[in-house]
Amino acid sequence: MGFLTRWIRERLPIDGDQLREWTNEPVPNHLKRWWFCLGGTPAYLFAVQIATGILLAFYYEPAPATAYESVRYITETATYGWYLRSLHKWAATMMIAAVILHQMRVYFTGAYRKPREINWMVGMCLLICTLLTGFTGYSLVYEQLSYWGATVGANITDTVPIIGGFMKRMLLAGDGYNERTLSRFFILHGAVLPATMILLLLIHITILRLQGVSELKFANERGDRPQHFSFFPDHFYTEVTIGLVLMILLSALATVLPATMGPKADPLSTPEVIKPEWFFYVTFRWLKLFSGTVAVLSTGLIVFTMFLWPFIDGWIRRKTRASEASVWIGIVAVITIIGMTVWEAIVAH
Numbered sequence: 001m002g003f004l005t006r007w008i009r010e011r012l013p014i015d016g017d018q019l020r021e022w023t024n025e026p027v028p029n030h031l032k033r034w035w036f037c038l039g040g041t042p043a044y045l046f047a048v049q050i051a052t053g054i055l056l057a058f059y060y061e062p063a064p065a066t067a068y069e070s071v072r073y074i075t076e077t078a079t080y081g082w083y084l085r086s087l088h089k090w091a092a093t094m095m096i097a098a099v100i101l102h103q104m105r106v107y108f109t110g111a112y113r114k115p116r117e118i119n120w121m122v123g124m125c126l127l128i129c130t131l132l133t134g135f136t137g138y139s140l141v142y143e144q145l146s147y148w149g150a151t152v153g154a155n156i157t158d159t160v161p162i163i164g165g166f167m168k169r170m171l172l173a174g175d176g177y178n179e180r181t182l183s184r185f186f187i188l189h190g191a192v193l194p195a196t197m198i199l200l201l202l203i204h205i206t207i208l209r210l211q212g213v214s215e216l217k218f219a220n221e222r223g224d225r226p227q228h229f230s231f232f233p234d235h236f237y238t239e240v241t242i243g244l245v246l247m248i249l250l251s252a253l254a255t256v257l258p259a260t261m262g263p264k265a266d267p268l269s270t271p272e273v274i275k276p277e278w279f280f281y282v283t284f285r286w287l288k289l290f291s292g293t294v295a296v297l298s299t300g301l302i303v304f305t306m307f308l309w310p311f312i313d314g315w316i317r318r319k320t321r322a323s324e325a326s327v328w329i330g331i332v333a334v335i336t337i338i339g340m341t342v343w344e345a346i347v348a349h
């Protein structure tokens, strides 16, 4: 063992004490609660997505003539294919839910305020990439709903003023859904978006390490200053435990409610009801409430406001006495989002 350590040390001059110092960063006590360390959950689920996604990609064939049959082969014939596909589907759902919950935690604890504005904006980019990865993944199966979902998505993109037509052509690899569309979705879903997210995550975590997690003090904590515990091994073991519990949950869901196959896409027959995945219900309902360009522009304005929220909130706090206005705005936003999601879920059109 001593020989091995010496051999490695001679080739990789890493100082053990320095390594301990890097990994032993003290983290505030509130990270012992899952709600406050929720950022680790989408990170873990993202790793599950990459691992299962690579295995699925060995069999998936991104062309209208082959995509549906290749997914059927994964689901019905390939060894453990049904399990990997179901894990990938459930982990996607949970990752999106975890990102939203993490963002809510950051929002309601005011952890986006100075000096963390940049990390909030990096987080917004992560949110958008996560949603786009979900959208492109949904479109890959070439089922009726995924085909028409992609077509409706592209038509909505088309209504964006000036650049809409260009964006639609970039997305579909042509003026309409064609032979090359699925391979474009596949490259976006399996390469461009995950690579962008890895880069964004590196920036997110680096900024987090440079600034440290925001310090929150709870009424039941003793002393004037927030208490801390070490990242390694304490927090690391907490994250490993969360990961194991999530894996059991994902496996249970994959077994009890495995991913199924809907009817194959038929470009000549529009289904009576076209629905996106649940995480786009709110946007879909919004788009139905207003007409094309107005709906798209207002959606863009909302996303833009979310991006700049730390600065808008800072301005509100400086100009008014309503220092906690953000909490009330947040509560109204959450109720609206849940309300519109449920609305879209229960009505047929």
Ligand code: HEM
Pocket (backbone or CB within 6 Å): 036, 037, 038, 039, 040, 042, 043, 046, 099, 102, 103, 106, 111, 112, 116, 119, 120, 121, 122, 123, 124, 126, 127, 130, 201, 204, 208, 212, 213, 214
């Ligand atoms: C793939 C998505 C994401 C991952 C994996 C991720 C990961 C993390 C992790 C591990 C932390 C450490 C504290 C914690 O666990 O809560 C964190 C903090 C933070 N995240 Fe994220 N995050 C993601 C998305 C987002 C989004 C969507 C936002 C907001 C728009 C955001 C904004 C922040 C901010 C401002 C902090 C600092 C919070 C503080 O210091 O208390 N993140 N993130």
